[in-house]
Amino acid sequence: MTILSILDTAPVWQGSSPSRALRETLRTAPEAERMGYHRYWVAEHHNAPFIASCAPPVLVALLAAATSRMRVGSGGVMLPNHPPLVVAEQFGTLATLHPDRVDLGVGRSPGTDMSTARALRRVSSPPGSEAYREQVRELVALLSPQPGDPVVAVPAAGGAPDVWLLGSSVENGRFAGELGLPFAFAHHIRPRNAEPALRAYRDAFRPSAAFPEPRTLLAASVIVADSAERAEWLAGPSKVIVAQSLRGVRNGPNVTPEDAAKLHWTAEEDAVLRERMAHHVVGDPETVRERLGELLAGTDADELMVLTLVHDLDERLRSYELLAKAMSAGNP
16 A cells, blocks of 8 residues: 655745645645545745745644644754754654654755855754764754753653655765664655665665664655646646746746746757656546556655645645545555
């Protein structure tokens, strides 16, 4: 049985607002739980007018209160932005209040532009690789307090979250394995790295007290609709995002599918967009089930987490429901 989960960035759309985006996140989580999704993670981005998810601990607290069984967490906390002790206290508090339901996914990306990153990191370590590794080790130690520790994240003594390492590189996969942590790979960011990164993770894995066996999750961009044509239309804004990233311009809310359909691309731009969009899994239920089955078989991931950037909330929920039914039908 395929384990399905959701990654939510609380997207902000033209004509909407961050307030509406966050309310839609809180409406989506209970529906996802009803559909049988296993976990629901929220991202950390800053100074991005197209994303309202910038404070994972706050959102996770609200999501945990709005649901009863589904795991909730961060996908993830960008650890170089924060002192590990603060993160340990925040998520230790959440895990104590909601036992066995809280995940702490951590990553090293700034989640923003470098000017904003410098403002965020006034009290934290520099974002270099070794500094990040040391922060992760410090965080793990704080969430597993030992007698005589000079500094203790007090709430974590009553219950700690599951710590996941996020990444899109072979290096991050290997590091997660060396620490004995579960690894969440960002296929939606660097799809070509998926198989070698997950292989490096398994090869390097050292059993830990919390995770005696490797545990992997694959995060992918997925949109499902009743027809392939409708799914492609819903994916129009994603194509615009890719085009904007290629041009180095991204300074407003996400465009609607209607506005995306009005845009025209040169033959050269269209070819590049087709290549960049090829890893997005978009289509009717049967097509999506087949493509995701191939992806999971190729990576041997234990779990699939979907990022579904769809403008209309009802259409977004419909995509989640069609996906859950399709993947269930594809399993014995």
